[in-house]
Amino acid sequence: MKKTISKTSSPYKICPVCGTRLASNASRCLVCGTQLNANAEINKKSSLQPRQPTEVRMGLPAAVGFAVLILALLGALAYFAFLKPLQDAQANEQGTPTITRTLANSPTPTETLAPPPLPTWTPLPPIEYTLADEDTCLGLSARFNISVDAIINQNKLDAACTLGAAGTTILIPVPTFTPSPIPSPTTEATPTFAPDCDNTIPVVADANTTLFGLAANYNVSHTAIMEYNQMTNDTIISGQTYIIPLCDRLPTPGPTPTATPMPPYPAPNLLLPASGSSFGADVETVTLQWASVANLRANEKYRVTIQDLTATEEKILVEYATDTKFTVPLAFKPQDSSPHIIQWSVSVARQINTDTANPVYEEAGLLSEKRVFSWVGTGQAPIP
Numbered sequence: 001m002k003k004t005i006s007k008t009s010s011p012y013k014i015c016p017v018c019g020t021r022l023a024s025n026a027s028r029c030l031v032c033g034t035q036l037n038a039n040a041e042i043n044k045k046s047s048l049q050p051r052q053p054t055e056v057r058m059g060l061p062a063a064v065g066f067a068v069l070i071l072a073l074l075g076a077l078a079y080f081a082f083l084k085p086l087q088d089a090q091a092n093e094q095g096t097p098t099i100t101r102t103l104a105n106s107p108t109p110t111e112t113l114a115p116p117p118l119p120t121w122t123p124l125p126p127i128e129y130t131l132a133d134e135d136t137c138l139g140l141s142a143r144f145n146i147s148v149d150a151i152i153n154q155n156k157l158d159a160a161c162t163l164g165a166a167g168t169t170i171l172i173p174v175p176t177f178t179p180s181p182i183p184s185p186t187t188e189a190t191p192t193f194a195p196d197c198d199n200t201i202p203v204v205a206d207a208n209t210t211l212f213g214l215a216a217n218y219n220v221s222h223t224a225i226m227e228y229n230q231m232t233n234d235t236i237i238s239g240q241t242y243i244i245p246l247c248d249r250l251p252t253p254g255p256t257p258t259a260t261p262m263p264p265y266p267a268p269n270l271l272l273p274a275s276g277s278s279f280g281a282d283v284e285t286v287t288l289q290w291a292s293v294a295n296l297r298a299n300e301k302y303r304v305t306i307q308d309l310t311a312t313e314e315k316i317l318v319e320y321a322t323d324t325k326f327t328v329p330l331a332f333k334p335q336d337s338s339p340h341i342i343q344w345s346v347s348v349a350r351q352i353n354t355d356t357a358n359p360v361y362e363e364a365g366l367l368s369e370k371r372v373f374s375w376v377g378t379g380q381a382p383i384p
Helices: 060-093 137-144 148-155 211-218 222-228
Strands: 012-014 021-023 127-130 169-172 200-204 241-245 270-272 277-279 286-290 300-308 316-321 325-328 339-351 361-363 371-376
Touching: 137 148, 137 277, 137 339, 137 371, 148 169, 200 270, 211 222, 211 241, 222 241, 286 300, 286 339, 300 325, 300 361, 316 325
Parallel strands: 277 371
Antiparallel strands: 012 021, 127 169, 200 241, 270 286, 286 325, 300 316, 300 339, 339 361, 339 371
C-alpha cells in the first residue's frame, strides 16, 4: 500500500524576506525578525536573489589607451619623486654651470676702445768724431755723457778701449733716452724758495732720482723738500732742478747720547758733482760735496783725494776737511785747453800724533766710491 505525502507538509519554511530556511513550526525569522503566519509560502529555494554588481565594459583599443595613460602617470610620478632630485645632486657635485637666460630686450654693453699706443722713441744715429792726440775713452765718455762700454761696443774696440791715432774718425753713440714718470701739470710750476734758509743746494734730477733718495742723501726730510719746491706729490721730473734746504737737516740718529758711531766709519755718500759732469774753461772753482757719516771727533777729519787722470805727469791732491764739502783750488785746474778727467774720493782719517804743524793721519773708515768729472782749461797758467 503506497503512502501519499501531501505537498503542503514540508519539513522547513523559507523566510519570504531574507530567504532563510526555518523550521516548519517557526513563527518568526531568526535572521531578519519577520513574522511568519501559518499561510506563509514555504519554498525550497529562497525568493531573495543577491544583487549582481554593475559591469562596465569597453573595447580593446580604449582599454589599451587607458593602460598607457596610467603607466605614463606612474612614470612621471616616479621621475619627479626619485630621478629628478638625484640628477640635480649629481649636477651640483660636478659643478655644472647654471644657464641664465638673457632677456631679449637687455641693452648691449658699450664697447670700450683701447687707448692709442704711445709714440715709440727712435734712437738717433751715432755722431762721427775725429780723434785728437789727448783723447781717451774716459774723457770722451765724460764729454758726451755716455759710458765707456758704449764707445767700445759702437766701434768694436778691445776691452782696454784702445783708440786709434789722431785724425781717426770714430762713432759716438747718442745717449739712450730714458723716459721719466709722467708728472701732474702742477709739478711743472717754477719753485719758490723760503727766504729764511740761505744754505741750499740745487740738484738736477735724472731718470733715477727719487724724492726719498734726495732726502736720504742730504739728511733732509722729504716734507721739507716738497715745501721748498712747492710740490703737490712725490713725483720727480727728470731734467728739472730741485732745491735742497740744508737748513732743515735732521739730527744724526744714534742709540746712545753720543751720536758718533764706533769706528771704522762707513763710506761717505758722494753728492755733487754727479759722476760724468763736465765743467768748461769759464768755471774757476769746483765744489765737492758729500753726506756726513757721523759727528767726527776732534782728531778726525775727512780725507779728500783728487787726481788728474789725463795729466802727462802724476797730479794728486790730498786735503783734509772738517765740513762735508771741499772747493778744488784754482791751481789744480788744467792749464791746457783740452778736457781733463778729474777723479775724487772721500774717507775718514784720524790724527795719531799731537803735532798740529805736522799731523800724521791713519784711515778710520771705508773709502767712498770714486767719481770723475771733466774740466777744461783756458790754455793759460792760472794767475796766483
